Every structure is written in structure tokens, then in C-alpha cells.
Amino acid sequence: MGEVTKAKLEAIRNLDLSAVENIQRALENLSKLNPRINAFIGPNPDAIAQAEAIDKKLNRGEQVGKLAGLAIGIKSNINVKGLRATCASKTLEDYVSTYDAEVIKRILNEDGIIIGMTNMDEFACGSSGETSAFGATDNPAASGYIPGGSSSGSAAATSAGISDLCLGSDTGGSIRNPASHCGVVGVKPTYGLVPRQGLIDLAMSLDQIGPFAPDVYGAALLLEVIGGFNPNECVMLDVREVSYVDKLKEDLRGMRIGTSQKFRELTDPRIMKIIDSAIEKLQDLGAEIINVELPHLEKGLPSYYLIMSVEFFSATRKFDGRKYGKRIEDVCGDEVLRRILRGRYISRKEYRGKYYQRALQVRTIIREELMAALKKVDVIVGPTVPKLPHKLGTSLTPMEMYAYDYLTIPANLAGVCGGVIKAGELGGIPVGLQVQGKVLGDGEMLRVLHAYEVNA
Amino acid sequence: MKMLIGFEVHQQLNTDRKMYCDSPTNYQDVPPNTNVCPICTGMPGSKPMPPNERAVNAAIEIALLFGCRVITDELIYIQRKHYDYPDLPSGYQRTSLPIGINGELQGVRIREVHMEEDPGQYDPTLGTVDYNRSGVPLVEIVTEPDMHSPEEARKFLRQLVRVLEYSGKVRPEAGGAMRTDTNISLEGGGRVEVKNINSVKGAYRAIKFEIIRQKSKLERGESVTRETRAFLESQKITVSMRVKELEEDYRYIPDPDIFPLIIDKARVEAIRASMVEPPYLREQRLVKQYGIESTAASVIVSERELADLFEAVAKEIDPKLAATWFRTKLKKVLNYMKLRAADVKFTPEHIVDLLQMVDDCEITPEQGELILRQLVKHPNDPRKILQELGLDRIKPEELRAAINGVVSANPDAVRDYQAGREEALHFLAGKVMKLTHGRADARKIIELLRTKIMGEK
Numbered sequence: 001m002g003e004v005t006k007a008k009l010e011a012i013r014n015l016d017l018s019a020v021e022n023i024q025r026a027l028e029n030l031s032k033l034n035p036r037i038n039a040f041i042g043p044n045p046d047a048i049a050q051a052e053a054i055d056k057k058l059n060r061g062e063q064v065g066k067l068a069g070l071a072i073g074i075k076s077n078i079n080v081k082g083l084r085a086t087c088a089s090k091t092l093e094d095y096v097s098t099y100d101a102e103v104i105k106r107i108l109n110e111d112g113i114i115i116g117m118t119n120m121d122e123f124a125c126g127s128s129g130e131t132s133a134f135g136a137t138d139n140p141a142a143s144g145y146i147p148g149g150s151s152s153g154s155a156a157a158t159s160a161g162i163s164d165l166c167l168g169s170d171t172g173g174s175i176r177n178p179a180s181h182c183g184v185v186g187v188k189p190t191y192g193l194v195p196r197q198g199l200i201d202l203a204m205s206l207d208q209i210g211p212f213a214p215d216v217y218g219a220a221l222l223l224e225v226i227g228g229f230n231p232n233e234c235v236m237l238d239v240r241e242v243s244y245v246d247k248l249k250e251d252l253r254g255m256r257i258g259t260s261q262k263f264r265e266l267t268d269p270r271i272m273k274i275i276d277s278a279i280e281k282l283q284d285l286g287a288e289i290i291n292v293e294l295p296h297l298e299k300g301l302p303s304y305y306l307i308m309s310v311e312f313f314s315a316t317r318k319f320d321g322r323k324y325g326k327r328i329e330d331v332c333g334d335e336v337l338r339r340i341l342r343g344r345y346i347s348r349k350e351y352r353g354k355y356y357q358r359a360l361q362v363r364t365i366i367r368e369e370l371m372a373a374l375k376k377v378d379v380i381v382g383p384t385v386p387k388l389p390h391k392l393g394t395s396l397t398p399m400e401m402y403a404y405d406y407l408t409i410p411a412n413l414a415g416v417c418g419g420v421i422k423a424g425e426l427g428g429i430p431v432g433l434q435v436q437g438k439v440l441g442d443g444e445m446l447r448v449l450h451a452y453e454v455n456a
Numbered sequence: 457m458k459m460l461i462g463f464e465v466h467q468q469l470n471t472d473r474k475m476y477c478d479s480p481t482n483y484q485d486v487p488p489n490t491n492v493c494p495i496c497t498g499m500p501g502s503k504p505m506p507p508n509e510r511a512v513n514a515a516i517e518i519a520l521l522f523g524c525r526v527i528t529d530e531l532i533y534i535q536r537k538h539y540d541y542p543d544l545p546s547g548y549q550r551t552s553l554p555i556g557i558n559g560e561l562q563g564v565r566i567r568e569v570h571m572e573e574d575p576g577q578y579d580p581t582l583g584t585v586d587y588n589r590s591g592v593p594l595v596e597i598v599t600e601p602d603m604h605s606p607e608e609a610r611k612f613l614r615q616l617v618r619v620l621e622y623s624g625k626v627r628p629e630a631g632g633a634m635r636t637d638t639n640i641s642l643e644g645g646g647r648v649e650v651k652n653i654n655s656v657k658g659a660y661r662a663i664k665f666e667i668i669r670q671k672s673k674l675e676r677g678e679s680v681t682r683e684t685r686a687f688l689e690s691q692k693i694t695v696s697m698r699v700k701e702l703e704e705d706y707r708y709i710p711d712p713d714i715f716p717l718i719i720d721k722a723r724v725e726a727i728r729a730s731m732v733e734p735p736y737l738r739e740q741r742l743v744k745q746y747g748i749e750s751t752a753a754s755v756i757v758s759e760r761e762l763a764d765l766f767e768a769v770a771k772e773i774d775p776k777l778a779a780t781w782f783r784t785k786l787k788k789v790l791n792y793m794k795l796r797a798a799d800v801k802f803t804p805e806h807i808v809d810l811l812q813m814v815d816d817c818e819i820t821p822e823q824g825e826l827i828l829r830q831l832v833k834h835p836n837d838p839r840k841i842l843q844e845l846g847l848d849r850i851k852p853e854e855l856r857a858a859i860n861g862v863v864s865a866n867p868d869a870v871r872d873y874q875a876g877r878e879e880a881l882h883f884l885a886g887k888v889m890k891l892t893h894g895r896a897d898a899r900k901i902i903e904l905l906r907t908k909i910m911g912e913k
Contacts, residue, residue, distance in 0.1 A: 079501045092500065099494045101501060196713075200501040204712035233503045234714045311712055314536055317547020318498050322585075347707040356709075 005070075005218030008164055012069035015058060019051035019069030019113065022164075026071035026115050029162045037138040037147075039156040041076050042084050043116035050113045057111075065110030066225055072107060073163035075154050076117040077124055078209065079198040080104050083114075087200055088132035089122045090331040091319050101198020102233070103167060103209050103226040110225045115163055118153030124174055124202040125312070125335045126150050127404040128390070133333065136392055141183040142429040146389045148178030148404070150202075151212070155182040158212040165222050166212040171202045172304050173384075173408025175210045176420040180384035180432025183422040185219045185449065186212050188408075190440050191415035192237035194223075195230035201315035203308040204235075206412040216421065216450040220244035223442065239440065247443045248450040253286035255448065258377030260294045266406050267386040271431050274424035275383045278433045278452065282381065285451050292373035292380060296365055300409040303362035305402060306346055306355050307413075313343025338398065367414040374416065374438045379448050383407055384420045384434040407434065417442045421449045423456075457671060458643040461609045461663060462601035466594050466635040467620055468574065468627040469514045474591035475573045476504035476550070476714075483577075483588035496591035498545030503713045507534070511571065511593035512555075512717060514625035516727050518595050519556025519569040521619050521734045526556045526724045531716035534571075537706040542585050543578040550711055551596075555719070561619065562736065564612050565600040572596055595626070601639060606663040609638070613656045619734050622760045640666045645673070645680030650694050652686045662687040665694055738763055746775035752783040762787075762797035768804035773811050781811060785825050789832055802835035810838040820897045850895040855888075858896075859904050862887045870909055881905055 011017040027043060034040050057064050074080055077087045079097035081104075086092045100108070107114070121131040129137040129152025139147040140160035147156045151168030155178030158166050168175040170188035179186025187210045194209045201207060211222035227242040259279055264272055283289050321327030329337060346355035373380060386406050390396065411418040416439055423433035433452065437445030474481055477495035494502040519526050532555065536548040552571040559566030576590040597616065603609040617634065620626045638659055641647040648666060653659045670680045685694040698704070710716070733741070735757040742753040742763070756779065757763045769778045786807075790797065810831065814824045819842065830841045862884055863870055872880035885901045 077501070079499075085500060087500075095500060097501075098499060099502075197503045198501045204503075232505050234506045235503075235712070310709060314538060314548060314707075314709055317538055317540070318500070318545060320540060320547055322542055323545070324500075344707075347709065349705050349707070 003217075004214045005164060005221065006215075008070065009068070013058070013064070017069075019054040019058070020048060022069050023047050023051040023071055023113055023115060026162055026164070029160070030116065033140075033160050033162060037140050037156050037160055038119055038135050039137055039140075039153040039160065039162060040073065040116045041086060041088065041119050041134050041153070044080070044083060044114050046082070047071075047113050047115045054111050054113070065112070066221060067107060067110040067112030067165070070112050070164040071115045071162075072112045072222075073116055073118045073154055073157045073166040074104070074114055075151050075166070075168045076120050077169060077200040077202075078104065078167060079200070080114055080117065083117055085117070085200060086134070087123045088120045088134055089328070089333075089336065090133045091123075091326050091328045092200075092324055093133070093326075095324050099198065102195035102230050104198065106226050107167075107222075112165070112225070118151070118157055118166060120153055121150035121174075122333050122336050123200075123312070123316070124150040124169060124171060125339055127173065127177055127401055128396075129153070129156075129178065130392065131333050131335045138392065139182055139389065142181070142389070144391055145429060146181065146392055148181035148385070148389060150174040151178050151186075154212045155179055155184055155186065158182070158184045158214060161214070164214075165218050167209055167222075167226070168212055169199055169202070169207055169209050170408075170412065171206045171208075171308060172412050173405045174202075175212065176384050176408050176418055176432070176434060177404060179212060179420040180422075180434070181389045181430060183425075183430030183432070184212055184214060185216050185419070185421050185453075186210065186432075187219045187223055187419040187442070187446070188411060188417060189223055189227060189442055190237065190417040190437075191412070192235060193227045193239060193242075193417075193440065193442060195226070195233055195236065197230060197233045201311070203311035204315065205311060206304075206308060208412075216248065216446060216453050217245065219419070220248060220446045220450070223446075227442070237440065244443050244446050247447060249447055250451055250454050251286050252282060252448060252451045255287040255379070255444075256290055256377040257282055257287040257448070258290050258292040258373055258380040259382050260292050260297070260373070260380065262294045262297045263382035263407065266298060267383045268388060270426055271383050271386070271388070274426065274431045275381075275433060278423040278456075279381060281455065282448065282452060285455055287448075290377050292376060294369055294373060294410075296362075296369055297410055298406055299362055300366045300413050301402060301406055303359045303366065304405070304409040304413060305342075306359035307363060309339045309343035310347045310356055311343070312339050313347060316340055335398070335401075363413045366410050370410055370414040370416060370436075374436075374441070378437070378441065378444050380436045381448070382434055382436075384432040388426060388429055388431075411436050415439060417445050419445050419449050421453055423452075459604055459667060460601035460639075460641050461603040461606075462639045463597075463599045463609070463613065463616075463659070464637040464639075465597045465613070465616060466572065467597075469511050469593040469595055469625055470627045471508055471510045471514070471593055473508055473510075475508050475511055475571070475593040476506075476591055478505065479591065481592050483586075483592065486588060488584070488586035488588060491588040492590070496545070497587045498547075504550070504711070507571075507714065507717065508593060512719075513723075513727055514593075514623070515555045515569060515571050515595045516719065516724060517625055517731045518597070518620065518623055519559065520724070520728055520731060521623055522556070522559035522561050522566045522569060522597065524556030524559035524566060524569055526719060527554060528719050528721045528724055531718060533710040533716045534714045535708045536711050537708055539704055539706060541575070541578070543575040543590070545576065545587060545590055549573060549575060550714075552717065555717075562612055562615050564602040567598045567600050569595060569597050601641070606660050606667065609663055610656060610660040613659055615736070617656060618758065619736075622732055622735050624732060624760070638663060640670070642667065642670045642674060642680065645670050646682035648680065648682070649684045650687050651684060651697065652689075654689065658687060658689055661692045662694055665692060669694070732760065735760070735763075742766070746770050746779065748775055748779035752779040755783045755787055759797040761800075765797060765800075765804055765807070769807045769811070772804070772808040774815065777811055777815060778807075781807075781824075785821075785828055789825070789829050793832060795832065800832055800835075802831045806831055806835060806838060813838060813842075817897075820894075822894055822898070826894070846893065846895070850892050855892060855896050855900070855904065858888050858891045859901070859908055862891065863905070863908055873909055881909075
């Protein structure tokens with residue numbers, strides 16, 4: 001386990017596999033599998049040409065980047081110059097990016113090859129992958145079930161083995177939730193670690209771009225490439241050097257790992273059983289397991305949905321129908337409209353104190369609570385999603401849909417990092433273990449994921 | 457009737473780069489939509505760069521010039537002000553909480569100074585938007601409603617513009633770059649805000665119109681409702697935009713993409729130490745330091761460069777003489793030639809030399825003015841100009857010849873003068889001056905003429 005990405009990189013570097021072969025294989029898989037799983041919205045027509053350029057470098061024996069020759073899928077809310085960043089919405093169906101997001105520049109700089117734009121919940125508004133204007137995505141690990149969302153296509157593409165790595169974005173669980181349902185590794189980095197320049201907003205104070213990979217090594221490598229300070233945006237942490245790959249270890253001796261009773265209260269007992277045995281495994285690997293108090297955890301959900309809606313309302317004002325042809329409210333799906341209208345309503349002057357300010361106060365409480373817990377321990381482990389994914393096409397109320405997010409939202413509200421790895425299966429459906437780390441504790445978090453992966 | 461008038465003045469700061477991106481700010485000099493990038497056009501996914509430090513420093517300096525207390529060591533949030541208009545690429549405008557508060561200018565309280573960004577320029581006729589201006593930093597100065605007549609308001613606004621120009625931190629083409637809203641309320645009526653005013657003159661007209669409109673409504677027994685009106689420059693009237701019930705809710709939120717500003721005390725003190733002296737303080741100082749009249753000081757400080765020139769000159773020569781010359785002759789010449797003090801090329805030494813020549817009676821004040829006119833056009837040593845103009849002082853025998861000539865050519869006037877008509881002597885003096893091209897001192901001519909006609913006494 002856990003050698004997929006490393007093996008691929010070495011094969012390319014040793015000229016056992018050319019970049020062009022790798023990309024061709026990815027594109028063949030894409031055209032073969034996509035009609036069924038609908039993970040990609042648009043492939044990149046230049047991918048082969050980019051691969052040829054990298055092969056040339058390799059054949060001349062030149063230095064190549066960390067991601068040389070890997071096939072990478074990009075969530076459709078990240079700008080890649082010349083490709084459509086549709087956000088899986090009719091609003092932006094004709095929007096071709098005029099610039100590269102900072103993370104894309106960094107990937108290209110390390111010789112990664114973008115094979116296409118992945119499907120997602122419309123404007124990242126959803127936890128099931130079903131709200132895309134381009135149709136729902138299937139779960140390759142459990143066909144007929146939702147892949148989770150909102151980074152549904154990136155999780156599914158990684159799970160199906162179409163792409164080597166993918167980028168997603170996580171505002172309230174949008175990387176971790178589909179990673180859990182699709183049985184892949186997904187990481188939401190510390191808020192402010194990864195540049196957001198070029199990420200189309202859901203909620204600016206919560207959004208963070210992060211990697212999907214078949215293994216922890218791949219996720220750590222991609223995070224290493226995209227992470228670190230960008231002087232051309234404001235809200236970034238001052239982190240100049242990022243290295244994770246060389247800090248991955250196989251044991252957890254000396255690590256203090258927290259978990260909370262609260263998780264059990266909120267989670268399907270069948271899921272908890274899998275998580276419990278994963279925690280036992282961590283203990284076997286040398287970690288000390290410590291119970292932490294998270295008394296207000298579930299209050300994060302209403303707080304999140306208010307803050308996110310206000311920020312989303314603000315972020316979508318530019319989609320006024322003047323520059324991109326369609327006014328968002330005229331063409332978007334129900335969930336996007338619900339969030340815009342909610343944001344518009346509660347941001348009214350007379351309601352500020354009643355909703356938005358109070359939501360911010362709750363956010364502060366959740367942050368302090370999580371920070372206090374993370375002072376006692378290095379990481380907190382538990383389930384990712386409190387319930388099993390539903391079958392595609394099942395009708396859920398908004399509250400039932402939002403309930404998928406109980407356990408992932410707190411990390412976004414607090415700005416800490418969180419990563420997910422497959423811990424087991426229930427009736428063939430993957431269940432993910434979530435590891436939440438401190439602010440800039442991404443390395444520690446990855447180390448726990450890696451130790452679990454190697455020994456599971 | 458009691459009235460209250462206040463202003464909100466917007467002025468562009470003269471930075472090279474925009475507020476939240478690196479695009480240049482010279483929007484008037486380039487074709488439409490060329491000074492743009494994904495950030496100032498609000499492309500999906502773009503995020504602001506950290507706020508332009510120079511713009512923030514300029515706003516701090518302007519706040520200090522208006523005697524404001526600068527907000528230090530506190531979070532100053534940059535807020536999003538949402539409204540829907542074609543010139544606004546993201547559907548919101550970024551506006552800071554106050555940088556400075558509680559200032560004062562000419563007895564008018566300054567409520568606050570904060571920062572904003574300019575939107576693009578929308579042409580409703582063509583239906584096009586030019587984003588070159590989008591993101592240019594603005595400073596907004598908000599007064600309390602402390603003015604009580606259109607004249608007082610005009611006087612204040614002129615002074616405010618002067619202070620801004622003095623700072624050197626705002627775009628010099630003040631006419632186009634200044635925009636102001638004014639609020640006017642009469643006793644017994646609601647507060648009316650008038651937008652879309654682009655000049656001091658426009659503000660004066662808008663206020664006058666509003667007072668007449670509101671007064672006649674109140675006199676008819678109607679009520680003046682609280683509303684926002686727009687000034688139509690071409691017709692010099694205001695028209696209703698929206699009444700209070702329909703007032704826009706901007707749904708302010710702190711911009712999550714920008715860390716709040718924190719201004720530390722050291723930064724404020726560094727700016728204070730190097731900032732320009734505001735004109736009202738400079739006027740007081742000139743009066744005290746140089747012992748000149750406040751009327752002269754007021755004219756001298758009307759332009760920063762004029763005052764700089766004065767102070768350079770006053771160090772070398774009698775300040776009172778200099779002040780008189782600045783207030784009358786220099787200002788007159790500049791006005792006549794439609795020049796600003798910033799445009800002149802001559803040096804303080806030129807003026808010093810010129811005044812010295814006048815003071816030593818080497819030349820007449822009239823000749824001095826002629827030289828000054830030339831000095832403004834073609835800066836040079838005043839003595840050289842004197843020679844070039846042939847103005848060097850006339851020789852006594854030449855003057856005497858001219859007087860003899862005039863006296864013998866105008867016997868009627870001579871007789872009139874002898875008969876006691878004083879103005880006849882002035883007539884003759886004028887003839888002599890013409891003949892000698894103003895090179896002789898008028899008093900000397902009069903004296904010589906009188907002696908010539910009436911004989912030595």
C-alpha cells in the first residue's frame with residue numbers, strides 16, 4: 001500500500017514509462033470511464049503536448065520537477081488558463097480562464113500535467129456531487145452511491161485511477177467528505193497555507209485548496225508543491241519552506257492523539273466501529289490516545305451555514321449577467337439559489353446582530369474549543385462523515401444533506417488542517433478516518449495518515 | 457431659517473499603482489481597458505493583493521492634515537459595500553473603516569477620513585465599461601453638518617481642496633478627480649443628500665438650489681422628506697434618486713480576503729514628522745514669523761509652491777516688501793498668464809535680485825513689474841532682462857530733453873496747468889512716460905515737469 005505515486009514517479013524518471021504514455025493512458029481511461037462516472041467536465045487538449053515537452057527534458061537527462069509526468073485533475077472552480085472554470089454551473093459554462101491560479105503555476109512549474117477539469121457540486125454547494133449542472137458523479141468505489149462532495153469529480157477520478165493526483169477545495173468538508181466516500185486520501189490544509197489566488201470563491205474565510213491522491217505520499221508531495229507563501233494575496237500565513245514527504249514515518253512513537261466522545265454521539269455506530277479499530281491501530285503504532293472535550297462541536301453546523309451563505313452571497317455578486325452572459329440567480333440550481341437567498345436575507349442591516357454576528361461568535365467558540373484540544377494533543381482523530389452515503393438520486397431535505405458536514409466543518413471554522421484516509425468498508429462502501437491537526441501541523445497530520453496507511 | 461450643511465468628499469490619491477493590484481493608475485492617458493488585470497476587473501477567483509502601502513500612508517497624512525486622530529493599534533477592517541452597477545466589477549466596493557476621526561478645518565468638524573477604491577467608468581449611451589479607473593485608491597473625508605450657508609460651505613470646500621492639493625498626495629487634476637456628496641437640512645425638514653457633484657462651484661449651486669427648493673416646500677406647508685438626490689450639472693438642479701424607505705442596504709461585511717489594517721504609532725509619527733504644513737497653519741506662521749499682513753499671507757499660502765517661493769525670498773530680503781509683491785504683482789502676473797506657481801521656472805534668487813533693485817531705487821516698481829512678466833515667460837537674470845527690454849534707467853539729459861519736447865509740443869496743457877488744473881500735469885507726465893518707454897520714475901517726471909513749467913521756487 002501507499003507506493004502508487006512514488007512508483008509512478010520513479011518509472012517516469014527512469015524512463016520505464018514515458019510521460020506521454022502516462023497521459024495517454026489517463027486520457028484513454030477518462031474516455032472509457034467518464035461516460036459512466038462523470039468525473040470530468042472537460043479534458044485538456046494540450047495535455048499530450050505538455051507530456052512531450054517533459055519527455056524531451058527527461059530524454060536529454062535534464063532536471064525535471066517533483067511532479068514530472070503525473071496526470072493531474074483540477075476541480076472546476078480553479079482557474080487554468082485556456083480551460084473552462086465552469087464551477088459546474090450554467091452561470092459560467094462559457095467562462096474560459098484568462099489566467100492560471102497560483103497553485104496551477106506551481107504545479108506546472110514542477111512539471112505536473114493537467115489532464116482536465118473535474119466535476120463538482122455547483123459552485124461547491126453540496127455534499128453529494130449531485131448539484132452539478134453537468135450531471136451527478138458516480139462513486140467508483142461503490143457504484144450507485146454518491147461520491148460525496150463538493151469535490152466529487154476529483155475524488156472519483158482519483159478513486160477510479162484516471163488521474164494520478166487531483167486538486168479539490170474544502171470549505172466545510174468538500175475534500176474530506178468525498179475522499180471518505182471514495183476511499184482515497186484527501187487533505188484540507190491549514191487555512192492560509194495554500195494560495196487561493198485563482199480559486200473561485202464559495203466562502204473566502206473557509207475555502208482552502210488541497211490534494212487528492214491514491215496514497216499519502218502523493219497527497220504530501222502535491223501539498224508540498226502548492227503550499228507556501230504567495231506575496232500576491234493578503235490572507236496567507238508566512239510559511240516559506242514546506243516539506244512533508246521526507247517527514248513521513250512508519251511509526252507513531254511519542255505522538256499524542258486525541259479523540260472525543262462527541263464523535264460517537266453524532267455518528268452511525270457502524271461507522272464508529274471501523275473508526276474505533278483504526279484508533280486501536282494507531283495506539284499499536286506507539287501513539288498515546290487521549291480523550292479531548294469538544295462540547296460545542298455540533299453547533300458548528302448552523303454557524304457554518306450562516307457564515308458561508310453571507311460570504312457566498314457577496315462572492316456571487318459579480319455574476320450579475322453583464323460579464324459572463326448569465327445572471328447567477330436566473331440559471332443556478334436550487335442549492336446555490338438557497339444559499340444566495342439565505343445570505344442576502346441574513347446580511348440585511350436589521351438582522352446583522354441576530355444572525356451573522358452570532359454565527360461569528362459561535363465560530364470563535366468552536367475555534368477556541370478546537371485550539372484548546374489541540375494544545376493537549378498533536379492531532380485529533382475520528383470519523384469524517386457521520387453517516388453512510390445515500391444512493392444517487394435519493395431525495396434529501398436540505399437539513400439531511402447538511403448533516404453530512406457535522407464532523408468536517410469545525411476544522412474550517414477553526415482554520416486547522418484535516419486529512420482523510422480509508423479505514424475500512426461497510427457493505428462495500430469506504431469509510432474514512434479523519435485526522436485533524438494544529439495550525440501548520442500539516443506535517444504531523446500527514447505523518448499519522450502515512451503510519452496508518454503503511455500498517456493497515 | 458436655520459440650516460445644516462455637511463460634505464462627503466472623495467479624492468483620488470496619486471499613487472502609481474492601484475489599491476489592491478499592480479496595475480498602473482494613469483487611466484486617462486491610455487486606451488480603455490488596458491491598465492487592467494484579473495484583480496481590478498474582478499475575474500472569477502481573483503483575490504486582492506495586500507493594500508497599497510503608499511495609499512495608506514497618504515490617507516494617514518491627509519487625516520493628520522485635517523487634525524484627525526489616526527486610529528492606531530486597532531483593527532481597521534476593509535469592508536465590502538455591495539451594490540449593483542455596471543462599473544463595479546465584483547458587485548461590491550472595498551471601503552475601509554475610519555483611518556482618522558475627530559478632525560477640524562475652519563471650524564468645521566471632520567467626522568472621519570477613510571479609504572475606498574474607485575469603480576470603473578460606465579458609459580450608459582454606449583453601454584460600455586472602462587476598467588482602467590477600477591481600483592484607483594480614493595480617500596473620503598466626511599464632515600459633520602457644521603456649515604450654515606451656501607457661502608460658508610463654498611469657502612470651506614475651497615479650503616478643503618486647498619489642503620488636499622497642498623498635501624501633494626492627491627491627483628493634481630482636481631477638477632475631475634474630486635467628487636463630493638453634500639447633505640442639506642433646513643429646520644423642520646428632513647435631511648437631503650445630494651450626490652454627483654464634481655466641483656466647488658457645483659456644490660455651491662446644488663446647495664443654493666436645494667435651499668430654495670426645500671424652503672418653498674416648507675413655506676407651502678409641505679414636508680421635506682429624507683431622500684437622496686442627484687445634481688444635474690448641466691441644468692444646475694437636483695432630482696430625486698430614492699427616498700429613505702428605498703435606501704439601499706449595502707450589506708457591509710469585512711472583506712475576508714484582506715487582513716484588517718493595523719497602523720502603529722511609529723508609522724503615524726514618521727508621517728507626521730515629514731508631512732507638509734497645512735495652509736491654514738502656514739498662514740498663521742507666516743504672519744508671525746515674517747510680520748506680514750494676514751491678507752498677504754492668505755494669498756501667499758493659496759498655493760504650496762507660491763508659499764515655498766515666498767519663504768525662500770523672505771530669507772534674503774525685507775519680508776514685507778516681498779509679501780506686497782507676492783500679493784499684488786506676482787499673483788497678478790500669474791493670474792493674467794493663467795499659470796500656477798508650480799509651473800514657474802525662475803528661481804527665488806531672481807525674485808530676490810529684482811526686489812533688491814526696486815528697493816535700491818535702481819528701477820521703478822512699474823519697471824519691476826515689466827521685468828517680472830518677462831521673468832515668468834523666460835527666466836533670466838533680472839538685470840539682463842532690464843537691458844534686453846531697454847529699461848535701464850534713463851540718463852538725466854535724455855529725460856530733460858523729453859520733458860522739454862513735451863512741454864513745447866503741448867502749450868494748451870501747459871497753460872491749463874498754469875491756470876491751476878492739476879490733471880493737466882498728469883496728462884503731460886503720461887506723454888513723457890510714453891516717450892521714455894516707462895524708463896523714468898513717475899515721481900521724478902512730475903517733479904521735473906513742475907519745475908520746468910512753474911520755474912524753480
